[in-house]
Amino acid sequence: MALRVRIASILAGMAGCWLLDVLCRGMLRESEQRLVVLAGLYVTLAVSLNLINGIAGQFSIGHAAFYQIGAYTAGYLAFFYYGKLPLQGVPWLIAMLFLGMGTAALAGLVVGLPSLRLRGDYLAIVTLGFGEIIRIVVQAIDLTAPTGEQVGGALGMNVEPRIRIVGLVWLFALTCIAVTRNLCKSSHGLALLSIREDEIASAAMGVQVPKMKVAAFMIGSAFAGGAGVLLAHSESFISPSMFPMDLSFIVLTMVVLGGSGSITGAVIAALTLFYVPEYLRGLKAPDGTALTATGANLVGWIVAVVAAVVVVRWLAFRFRGTARQRAMGYLATAVGLLVVGRALGWILSSVPALQQAEYEVQKLRMVIFAGSLIVIMLVRPEGVLGRHEFSWDWLARVLRRQRAREAAG
């Protein structure tokens, strides 16, 4: 890629973030801006986890720990030093960003070292345990403010200064994506991929496996820590309950759904899995109360999904036909899912017990999350995008093919 294209991309990225910032400030309410910020943070978390899990092939399922470490670095430092140093405002935030990334990277080192001795499930459990230890320790630490009040610990603490800049958060997310992309296109990235494929063969070809594994952990955790710093200042408040184990699972779902190893997939999955539940949360019934689903509808949809999963599995693993036939099959299944779900819900609503049982769609959110995780694993374990990546070359190829098809008539 020529230098000119590279510089153009960087400038375009920065301009895009600035534009996004202007648009958000002009058109969106404060609460909606907050959502855009959170979306950017989730994208960063997903892409950074994808580096550790998808590209380097490690089993890290405690990513929220690094997020929390970054946030609390900013929190504690602000508690002790903000206002006492010449640095204020955005420069302070930038400084916190670097410090937060630094501490998170150190944590990544601590977690990465066991990865050298542990395989698979064991490593996964250690990363999870590490995350929980961080959360419990932070919960137990109480600080006393100059005013004499207790802060920190389980109650949470305020973080100064309050800075929420949509453009900055998304610039950070773009940086994370760019750095990961650079890594993947270099020979170092290939070395990481080779570790994922076959560690022993990789070492036999001269790759310094321990160094690269730990490096992957440190880079991935550094970006998660940076996201934590941005969260702390955006919300201006942090508490241990903001970083539960479930958060790690949500980010993991994003990576898995999008396709382990695909940056594009991680980004798309993060945006989808973040915005769809938020959209559902915002839905209201016509009379303004929270939206509910009846038991009939729920059962109907569950049955339809189960049937669809069975059909798709059969298509994916047993069906002998051309790729086109298979694609038609998937399409038919998707349509069938919608039809059957709706129909069954309508049929079952004649059962009074099911019609009267009402469930808030809000509560269904996590259930849908967990359900989609299972469904994806059953239907397409490599994720929706698998290992495919978006790239300008790919786009060029597609356009070229399109043009060739048109030329052929």
Place this chain on the structure above:
Amino acid sequence: MVPGAGLSLAAALDFGTLPSQVVNGVLNGAIYALIALGYTMVYGVLRLINFAHGEVYMLGAYTALFVSWAYGFRPDVPPDQLPESSLATLLVMMLASMAVCATVGVLIERFAYRPMRNQARISSLITAIGVSLLLQYGGGLFLPQNPPPTMNERVNPYRQTLELTLVGAPQQLSEAVEAARREFQAAERTFEERLKSEKDQFNLSPEGQRLRDAKFEAERRLRDAESKLNSAQVTVRVGAGRLAILVASLLLMFLLRQLVLFTPTGRAMRAVSQDFDSAALMGVNVDRIVTITFVIGSALAGAGAMMTATFLGTSITPYYGVLPGVKAFVAAVLGGIGNIPGAVLGGLLMGVAETLVIWAGYSQFADAVAFVVLIVVLLFRPGGLLGSSAVEKV
């Protein structure tokens, strides 16, 4: 640390309650052991960490609760209208919990884990996480949790507190107590008789004063002798119901041991956990063995859940199994995952360790203990206390 801090900590620890706490730790450990057995057996045959096992445990607790409601121990029934509980009631509850858990376990294995058998290990792990979350939040939709229900304490027919002497005191101390008691009773009798016959005058006369002092003196000597006796012997106070946990757990573990060591099914289970493919090639119906493993593991968890809910009276929520699940998993790893006696040992150690941490005054770290133990074990001895480590051949 302040130099005196260590001493003041020691002074703050109440060593009198230590034996009771250790016994409580063992009882909690028995529950952890029952759950840990499920983890370790499934890992043994499938090399899969069954994240959803904690949720199976939770469902067992709810089952026991619902069965107790069916018997009439509903929360809206006033205490005088509650039925009588009996061993039969408890047995029905336990069997129901075990049956429901076994069924759920089999369903999970059949529809979520079996399709993942040929995929990468992390796919199974992720699926297990998904099932776990689904059961937790699904339970949050359908199961009663606001406010979290508890089992009515009258369901437990063994509510008395037992006092057990673990270590007896030397003969002479108890004889001394007897002697002191007799002296005191004599002194008291003398005092009472004189009081009755001579009344007010006696109270104020020097003679009366002397007898009263003698009585107090004798009483003081009695109390001294008693406390010497108490500190020499080790007694524990434990609820009878809790002891039932220990008895039932030991019985179940013994049955499991017999099954694994002496039946063809047990032999097949051991073969599958050694080498899945070879066992299949040798004609073992691995699908059946895996199913049986899940049945047993889940049933044990169900039994544990029923006992916790009934005898320990904890409040039941859909997240009931999260912490016990993690701790039991750590217990399994501590003992050596895949190793059945290891799971029992690990469970007991975890239970005692946790209780001791709380007893020492660090209850906010009680949950962290599990994770710290986990990491220490995995870093320094991944095979656990009773396990071994294998070398990967190139």
Place this chain on the structure above:
Amino acid sequence: MSLLRLEKATIRFGGLVAVNEVSFEIAPGELFGLIGPNGAGKTTCFNLITGMYRPTGGRILFKDRDISGLPVAQIVRLGISRTFQNIRLFGSLTALDNVVVAAHLHRRANLIDALLGDPRSQADTERLRGEAMRYLSALDLQDVASARASDLPYGKQRRLEIARALATQPDLLLLDEPAAGMNPAEKEDLAGVVRRLRSEFGKTILLIEHDMRFVMGLCERIVVLDHGEKISEGPPDHVRNDPKVIEAYLGEAV
């Protein structure tokens, strides 16, 4: 001057002695063979030399330097490379990428450059890809450069493994049963490739094989292992007629 020297190299696994005080020397530029019945310890020897196992006794010297127990990546850097008995390619990577991973050993841009994506990293990646392409061409694999390694036919996979091992620029190349599963015509080709490895690339070759004719026709000196011990050594003619070797392969001497 010997390139590789094993001095009473030994390794035991618990009670089993897999390699028992084996000693031999390989001079630079030799075509050296390691043969023996199944389970004799040949691959274990390879694993000892390449650093996957640490010898429990004796030592291994490469260019007169003791490499016993050094980490694998370091031994590769010193100049030893290998192929595997069961092909261990990076299946989901392309053929070219497989070789780039090995060429990565001689990178000139560090990790920071790679993360930044700066010109130095980009140029270096280009250079490594070019090198990798050259190795592929040397083994006639240039047409399948962008094919997935796991999609390639067996013969091409074996050659790809060799191309990959070459890319680390070793002085000593260890080939573990390179001819396994090949028909006679393919074996002829392979023998030619191995000879070219020595003549064109200046590599010293140590190879394990079961096919007697292949080994005898190709190697200049041969060492025979049985039950972890060396039972014979010398040029093909000597080894072929050694009664101990015949007994090891066929049972008692007829």
